Amino acid sequence: MEFFKETSSQSQEMDKDDLPLYQDSTLSVAESSLLVMAFAVRHKLSGIALEDMLELIHFHCPKPNNCITELKEFQLFFQALKHPILKHFYCPNMICKVYTGTSPPESGANCTVCGTLLSCSCYFIEIPILEQLKTILSRKFFALI
Numbered sequence: 001m002e003f004f005k006e007t008s009s010q011s012q013e014m015d016k017d018d019l020p021l022y023q024d025s026t027l028s029v030a031e032s033s034l035l036v037m038a039f040a041v042r043h044k045l046s047g048i049a050l051e052d053m054l055e056l057i058h059f060h061c062p063k064p065n066n067c068i069t070e071l072k073e074f075q076l077f078f079q080a081l082k083h084p085i086l087k088h089f090y091c092p093n094m095i096c097k098v099y100t101g102t103s104p105p106e107s108g109a110n111c112t113v114c115g116t117l118l119s120c121s122c123y124f125i126e127i128p129i130l131e132q133l134k135t136i137l138s139r140k141f142f143a144l145i
Contacts (some may be wrong), residue, residue, distance in 0.1 A: 017077065022065035029066050032057070033077050037127065051136060085125050090123040 017030040027035075040050045051071045058067040068074050071132070078085050089105055091098045093116040100111070105118035 013084070019066045021067060022061045022063075025061075029068065030077070033068060033074065036065060036074070037078065038129070041125070041127065069088045085127055087123045087125055089118070089120070091116055092119045 017028065017033075018023040019029050021027045021032050035052065035080055036050075039045070040053070045053065047087050052072065054067070054074060058065065058069045061067055068077065086102060087104075088102055089100045091100060091114060093111060093114045096111060096114040096116060098111060098113045100118060104120045109118045111118055112117065
């Protein structure tokens with residue numbers, strides 16, 4: 001799941017998250033991003049498929065719009081959340097798959113059960129969706145409904 005790689009730049013405009021996706025849209029950029037992420041995780045989209053989907057959404061929305069079209073911008077959105085994505089690492093051995101924790105394995109570290117070399121690329125993600133929904137639903141827009 002290459003599209004969850006961490007990036008070094010954290011300079012994202014926070015104001016854009018609360019903007020409507022396009023004029024008169026009931027969906028904000030943040031809400032759209034959460035829905036796209038849920039879809040990507042549910043259907044195990046690759047980074048390329050996710051980037052293509054972002055472009056597809058952009059082309060289907062009226063112009064001008066505030067759609068996120070770049071994968072890097074999409075990644076930055078999730079890194080800047082109040083309740084960010086949490087990575088859980090596990091052993092890459094197909095038989096073992098033992099859970100190793102939320103910290104990336106140190107370089108050269110081996111699995112304590114099977115002895116396989118641990119990798120930073122073997123992880124699953126946790127998206128604290130309940131906290132995200134609470135944040136979204138607490139906004140003024142939803143209070144008016």
